[in-house]
Amino acid sequence: MGIIEKIKEIEAEMARTQKNKATEYHLGQLKAKLAKLRTQLLEPPKGSSAGGDGFEVTKFGHxxxxxxxxxxxxxxxxxxxxxxxxxxxxxxxxxxxxxxxxxxxxxxxxxxxxxxxxxxxxxxxxxxxxxxxxxxxxxxxxxxxxxxxxxxxxxxxxxxxxxxxxxxxxxxRPPLIYFKRKKTGGIAFNTTVPLSHIDEKLCYQILHEYKIHNAEVLFREDATVDDFIDVIEGNRxxxxxxxxxxxxxxxxxxxxxxxxxxxxxxxxxxxxxxxxxxxxxxxxxxxGLVRVYTKPQGQQPDFSEPVVLSTDRGGCCVEDFCNHIHRSLLKDVKYVLVWGTSAKHYPQRCGVTHVLQDEDVVQIVKKKTEEDGARGRFKSHSNAPARISDREKKAPLKN
Ligand SMILES: Nc1nc2c(ncn2[C@@H]2O[C@H](COP(=O)(O)OP(=O)(O)OP(=O)(O)O)[C@@H](O)[C@H]2O)c(=O)[nH]1
Ligand SMILES: [Mg+2]
Missing domain, CATH: 3.40.50.300 (P-loop containing nucleotide triphosphate hydrolases)
Known part of the structure; x- marks a missing residue:
């Protein structure tokens, strides 16, 4: 019997099974079986190369x-x-x-x-x-x-x-269930909230269906059987x-x-x-896209080309912004100056964990290297303007 027929059979069985306390465990097991078969269906057939029929389009843009x-x-x-x-x-x-x-x-x-x-x-x-x-x-x-x-x-x-x-x-959003397979030690089941859709026994049965005998499970919300199966499958x-x-x-x-x-x-x-x-x-x-504009020191911000970050894909804090510009930049950053809705006052001096919002303007202030330090000392002898931050506060910023 092919996978599709097996799926049909299980679906039919689920449809004719009444939903009540007595059939709860049986239904849970059927759901796990169904999820396993569906995952099998998604695996490419053995021996075939992946993709290759003109459907793959290169990712582009933000x-x-x-x-x-x-x-x-x-x-x-x-x-x-x-x-x-x-x-x-x-x-x-x-x-x-x-x-x-x-x-x-x-x-x-x-x-x-x-x-x-x-x-x-x-x-x-x-x-x-x-x-x-x-x-x-x-x-x-x-x-x-x-x-x-x-x-x-x-x-x-x-x-x-x-x-x-x-x-x-x-x-x-992904269910709040912690699940980790172990090599030994049996199944450690725990919950931080009262569970109304699933209990320990049903949980064991589903894990048994997946032939998992050693694992740590922690429910942090009142999740359903389907949520639990999603977490075990892990490919949602x-x-x-x-x-x-x-x-x-x-x-x-x-x-x-x-x-x-x-x-x-x-x-x-x-x-x-x-x-x-x-x-x-x-x-x-x-x-959840966020545009962040860069501002070179002492100049107007560059509003022509923003750095576009996604709140879903990894977040949009200053760290992500720096990594987006260049991977090696982060280690040189001393702090950043932020103008925009995420700043409490203009400019706000922020660390790398500061979360940016749409249309913020960011100026990166780098740590001084030894060479810069020497140049700085030289400048201070020659009537150089005061500290960077003072000058920045005065810098006009038109939006
Ligand atoms: N009345 C009306 N017809 C529309 C509208 N938008 C599209 N159509 C018509 O719907 C028909 C189908 O449009 P398509 O854009 O080819 O639809 P599709 O979803 O791409 O269809 P497939 O490629 O076959 O999957 C065309 O005859 C369109 O003119 C609309 O806003 N109003
Ligand atoms: Mg079409």
């Missing part, structure tokens, strides 16, 4: 956004609207057959937008080109789930289910998702109003160019 949706919802039209890159759009389904990249220039940052073929129910099991499409979605920083406002609400759930089946978690990807309802020109105002109030959602129309600017703003917000 972030990557994937357009995921059913066929003919307007993904290609949206790509053409936002990036100017032409992607064939037509009224028949499956117009787009590969991955087409475009670049959005927004807030001085470059964002890579990927147009992908439409996916259908069963994509996670390999229907259509689903598996490849989902693999691209996994490699992106944000998923734009494009939906047709005039079609059924169920589409959103189907797509979410397909993405979840391959280990994508949309708009969620937590991605932000914005639900984009396109074609609002063909639905009534009541529907538009209802859809626009859903969480993480936005309503647009590509044909009438409605709300596209709000969509860009929402994407920016969801990606």
């Amino acid at each position: 972030g990557r956004v994937a357009l995921i949706g059913f066929p003919s919802v307007g993904k290609s039209t949206l790509l053409t609207m936002l990036t100017g890159t032409h992607s064939e759009a037509a009224s028949y389904e499956f117009t787009t057959l590969t991955c087409i990249p475009g670049i959005i220039l927004y807030n001085d940052a470059k964002i890579q937008l990927l147009d992908l073929p439409g996916i259908i129910e069963g994509a996670s099991e390999g229907k259509g080109r689903g598996r490849q499409v989902i693999a691209v979605a996994k490699s992106s920083d944000l998923v734009l789930m494009v939906l047709d406002a005039s079609k059924s609400e169920g589409h959103r759930q189907i797509l979410t289910r397909e993405l979840e089946a391959v280990g994508l978690r949309l708009n969620k 990807k937590y991605i932000k998702c914005v639900y984009v309802y396109n074609k609002i020109d063909v639905v009534g105002i009541d529907d538009v109003d209802r859809l626009s109030r859903k969480p993480n959602s936005i309503v647009i129309s590509c044909n009438l160019k409605l709300n596209l600017d709000r969509l860009l703003a929402k994407m920016w917000e969801a990606m």
